[in-house]
Amino acid sequence: xxxxxxxxxxxxxxxxxxxxxxxxxxxxxxxxxxxxxxxxxxxxxxxxxxxxxxxxxxxxxxxxxxxxxxxxxxxxxxxxxxxxxxxxxxxxxxxxxxxxxxxxxxxxxxxxxxxxxxxxxxxxxxxxxxxxxxxxxxxxxxxxxxxxxxxxxxxxxxxxxxxxxxxxxxxxxxxxxxxxxxx
Numbered sequence: 744x745x746x747x748x749x750x751x752x753x754x755x756x757x758x759x760x761x762x763x764x765x766x767x768x769x770x771x772x773x774x775x776x777x778x779x780x781x782x783x784x785x786x787x788x789x790x791x792x793x794x795x796x797x798x799x800x801x802x803x804x805x806x807x808x809x810x811x812x813x814x815x816x817x818x819x820x821x822x823x824x825x826x827x828x829x830x831x832x833x834x835x836x837x838x839x840x841x842x843x844x845x846x847x848x849x850x851x852x853x854x855x856x857x858x859x860x861x862x863x864x865x866x867x868x869x870x871x872x873x874x875x876x877x878x879x880x881x882x883x884x885x886x887x888x889x890x891x892x893x894x895x896x897x898x899x900x901x902x903x904x905x906x907x908x909x910x911x912x913x914x915x916x917x918x919x920x921x922x923x924x925x926x
Contacts, residue, residue: 745801745832746792747773750780750809761805768803768834780812781860783820793820798828806835807852812860817853893920 747765749758758775765773774788783789789810796802802824804810810831811817821840824831830841836852839845874880889910896906903921907914 744772744799745770745803746796747803748789748792748810749773749775749805750786750789751775751777752779753777761809764805764834765803768832770803780808780810782813783811783816789820793823796824796827796829800827800829801832802829803832803834805833807833807838807849808856808859811853812856814853814857817849817856821849890920893917897921 745768747762747768747770749761749765751758751761754777756777758777762773762775774792776786776788778785780786792802807817811820821831825840830839831849832839832845833849836848837845838849838852840849871880889912892910893906893912896909897903901909903917904914906912907917910917
């Protein structure tokens with residue numbers, strides 16, 4: 744049986760085009776989700792399909808980047824599919840893991856998907872550095888209730904390390920909060 748998997752990164756994006764393509768490809772069931780593809784964490788629909796599929800089934804996606812954005816995750820997913828006897832097919836790319844040529848294309852496209860992700864991270868980091876230099880970017884604003892908790896515990900004479908442990912914060916964050924106020 745053919746099962747479809749559709750994914751977009753944000754709530755604002757639509758799954759409609761992918762779902763339509765997967766239905767046209769003969770998928771009897773299509774699962775979709777709006778979550779980042781940079782890791783498998785939080786991808787409940789993918790996990791449901793991975794648990795549900797059996798030998799002889801096919802997982803159909805539109806493009807490889809809909810399944811994984813890192814070569815490590817892609818390899819893990821493909822190995823898991825292969826161990827179950829499930830093949831992987833992409834409708835918009837020459838990928839069909841039931842053939843040697845399809846496996847080769849899968850590997851090549853996986854490398855490019857990860858490369859694209861790394862480039863995006865580099866550009867984002869460069870943009871943040873430039874914005875910080877101009878004084879535009881100052882980071883995410885601190886939550887006031889957490890800051891108040893830090894100060895209350897400090898007033899009780901508790902060490903910064905203990906404060907971090909009690910509140911589930913990093914020690915560097917506690918130091919940063921206290922430094923901003925006392926300097």
